[in-house]
Amino acid sequence: MRHLHLIALTAPLALAACGAPSASITPFIASVGIDGDLGVGDGAGTSVASSFNDLGLDDNEAVVGGLVRLNFAGAELSISGYGVDFEGTGTATGNFEYQGSVISAGTNVASDIQLDTARALFTWDIIPLDGLDLGLGFGATLLDLDFRLQEIGGAGTLIESEELIPVPLLAARAAWTWGPVDLRADAGGIVVEYDESEASIFDIGISASVDLFSIGDLVVGYKIMKIDAEYTDDDAQIDTDLDLSGYYMGARFSF
16 A cells, blocks of 8 residues: 555655654554535536545545654654545446546446555654643645446446545644553644645544553544545546545554
């Protein structure tokens, strides 16, 4: 997976460059659901979006991801990523028009949406209190969004698109140690315009961890990612409102 390759390649370089005194790695598994809608038009007018639920993408999917944290001199670099693939069959409630191909409202379709995401956040401590850790900073998310819709029966019309969307972020983190339990929240978000396109992203995660027999830490948490993107692909106007959310569990190993 591209996002895991990014983590694996970037983390050793960052560690070497910063001379980090401490680091951790957290592989995790998650159950992720999707909500929102998708519209595709030929650029001549506003498209009518179809919800992911109507397109048959209403089941949670199991995903595998990873998180690396590097701590040094009152700062933290975190790098995370995962990929998710939703498939299903449903019905288009609006017309989809792309490069002369049309899937009309009311048509049954086979739907497939893939999203790979990689995120890096760099934050500095702003309140150095015992047991409490607050930081502010910046970062970036790289979104690789692919979708594929194919008419079931009839002409079998196929509409598909792939877009790579880099989004800079403003970032914040908070952590609190309470006995054997560590509580943590990370957030990043921004609204940007680029190359006649617009994207907004808000990525929030909360987690709790506890020591697991001195081998590592058991981590459980919840992640929410809200993506609203408008962009053109070969003169087609694509508008997607995509919400991902779900629980995750993993093991953190520190060194």
